[in-house]
Amino acid sequence: MLFLLAPGLVPAHAVELPTSDPVPGGIVKIQVQADDRPRAWFRDRPVLVTGQRNSWQIVLGIPLDLMPGEHSLKVQQGNINSRYTFSVKDKKYETQYLTIKNKRQVNPTARDMARIEKEYQLIQNAKTHWRDIEIYELGMLQPVEGRYSSPFGLRRFFNEQARKPHSGLDIVANEGAPVRAAADGVVINTGDYFFNGNTVFIDHGQGLITMYCHLNRIDVSDGQQVKRGDLIGGVGSTGRVTGAHLHWSVLLNGTLVNPELFLSKTD
Numbered sequence: 001m002l003f004l005l006a007p008g009l010v011p012a013h014a015v016e017l018p019t020s021d022p023v024p025g026g027i028v029k030i031q032v033q034a035d036d037r038p039r040a041w042f043r044d045r046p047v048l049v050t051g052q053r054n055s056w057q058i059v060l061g062i063p064l065d066l067m068p069g070e071h072s073l074k075v076q077q078g079n080i081n082s083r084y085t086f087s088v089k090d091k092k093y094e095t096q097y098l099t100i101k102n103k104r105q106v107n108p109t110a111r112d113m114a115r116i117e118k119e120y121q122l123i124q125n126a127k128t129h130w131r132d133i134e135i136y137e138l139g140m141l142q143p144v145e146g147r148y149s150s151p152f153g154l155r156r157f158f159n160e161q162a163r164k165p166h167s168g169l170d171i172v173a174n175e176g177a178p179v180r181a182a183a184d185g186v187v188i189n190t191g192d193y194f195f196n197g198n199t200v201f202i203d204h205g206q207g208l209i210t211m212y213c214h215l216n217r218i219d220v221s222d223g224q225q226v227k228r229g230d231l232i233g234g235v236g237s238t239g240r241v242t243g244a245h246l247h248w249s250v251l252l253n254g255t256l257v258n259p260e261l262f263l264s265k266t267d
Contacts, residue, residue, distance in 0.1 A: 016139030017050070017057060018261045023091035024066050025153045025165075027252070027261050030058040030084055034077045037134075040084075042073040045128070045253045048206040050135050059138065061252030062088055064153065064165055093153035093165060112194060119193045126189040126201040127209060128254040135205040139264030140182035141228055143212060144235055144246045146173035152258040167256040168211070168249035175216055175244045177235040181226040182210050182248070182262070190218050196247070197239025200232050207254065213247035214239050 022028050032038050033054050040047040040058045048059045060073065068090040072083045108116060150170035181202055188209075189201040198215035216236025220226060237244045250259040 016137060016264055016266070017059065018138050021258065021261055022062065022087060023089050024062055024068075025064045025091070025093075025256070025258050026062050027257055028058075028060045028062060028086045028088075030060070030073075030086060032056045032058060032075060032077070032084070036078070039076045040073055041076075042253055045255075046130055046207060047073060047253045048135065048208055050138070050206075058084070059252065060086070061255035061257040063255045091153075093155055094151075095155045108194070116194050119191070122189065122191065123193065123196070127211070127251050127256075128207075129188050129201075129203050129209060130207050131186070131203055131205050133205040135208065137183070138208070138262060139266065140210070140250075140259075140262040141180065142171070142263055143182050143210075143232075143248055144171050144173050144177055144179050146171040146177070146235075146246070148172075149245060152256075152260065168213070168247045169259040170245050170247050172243070172245045173235045175235060175237065178231055179212055179215060179233045179235060179246055181228055181230045181232050182250075183228045185210070185226055187220045187222055187224045187226060187232075190220065190222055193239065195240045197241070198233065198236060199239075202226060202232075207252055209251040210259075211247075211249040211251070213249070214241050214245060216244075 018027050020027055020029050035053055037049055040049055049056055051057045066088055068088050070085055070087055072085045075082045075084050149172045150166055152169050154166040183204050185202040185204040188203045192198050196213040198218050200212045202210045214236050215233040218233045220232045235244055235246050248259050250257055250262055
């Protein structure tokens, strides 16, 4: 059975949901009518579902590599499996050229690569973590005050060498400026990583994960529960950087999406 539903409908009780932007790196919201909370999967990964009886919202993160056009995801309601379709529009992200003084951060040594490969699985485990809880509030607090220096999705070149698109939002602030949790959650990973520097991952439930990179210090520990606005660290310049800033990423269903779509309109 195949359904085509209009995205963007929000359950009446919801406090705040992210802004819809059906492009690669954006978000699609699909309404489903069912008595109990349905389950959804895209590319074999579970997808966040929020709402209430007869008014559920599937909130899907769209991968940056997803081609424009019609796509579908699997939805299970009780013993019934269905396919729901959604449309993705094309988007051209701008290009950014950066000069990195530490050449190892662009062309790592063999020893560096051994460290990077070891860290990769830890980071992937954090990015794809799933905690099956009810979740209603998806509006987020900007974790640090400052100006945006690099938006999400930029096509990046380091020392004229092509690299992956920018996977978060860079916010410039003074060294040591307080970095705060964007929403309630549980700290699931902290560490000092080759590219990301001092990093904190917070799990907000159902695959909604926030990541805070390049910190000069980490003020929380693994397993710690945090509330929106709690201090988690300070702005720094650790890892691959050109200056002090916070790199803030948001993940849904293991997919990096534009953090600006989650910023609360009431703050």
